[in-house]
Amino acid sequence: QVQLVESGGGLVQAGDSLRLSCAASGLSFRSYAMGWFRQAPGKEREFVAGISWSGGSTYYADSVKGRFTISRDNAKNTVYLQMNSLKPVDTAVYSCAARGDGLGVAAIKYHYWGQGTQVTVSS
Numbered sequence: 001q002v003q004l005v006e007s008g009g010g011l012v013q014a015g016d017s018l019r020l021s022c023a024a025s026g027l028s029f030r031s032y033a034m035g036w037f038r039q040a041p042g043k044e045r046e047f048v049a050g051i052s053w054s055g056g057s058t059y060y061a062d063s064v065k066g067r068f069t070i071s072r073d074n075a076k077n078t079v080y081l082q083m084n085s086l087k088p089v090d091t092a093v094y095s096c097a098a099r100g101d102g103l104g105v106a107a108i109k110y111h112y113w114g115q116g117t118q119v120t121v122s123s
Contacts, residue, residue, distance in 0.1 A: 059105065
């Protein structure tokens, strides 16, 4: 059974940093590209960042470029999202996801999803 479990969310102030983690089990982690998505109340889910199976390629939404960094540790079956200079507009539930056919931004292409972790940024 595939499981993706996010952690690291919380309540922070604008300008603060958080690091999210997503621990994967039940799949050949190094065979999957990984992505982070977020969904704010009343809004559609949006792509945040993605990383290839090797970690050699990354891609970011324009809204987070330069502030967020995605990375992975294949030995630990874990993907991370370092979030710096957080803004109130970053408030959302952040979920990690896995896809077996390469890096991409379309949520529908991701096969497995975690439950999400809440990030709240106060002004």
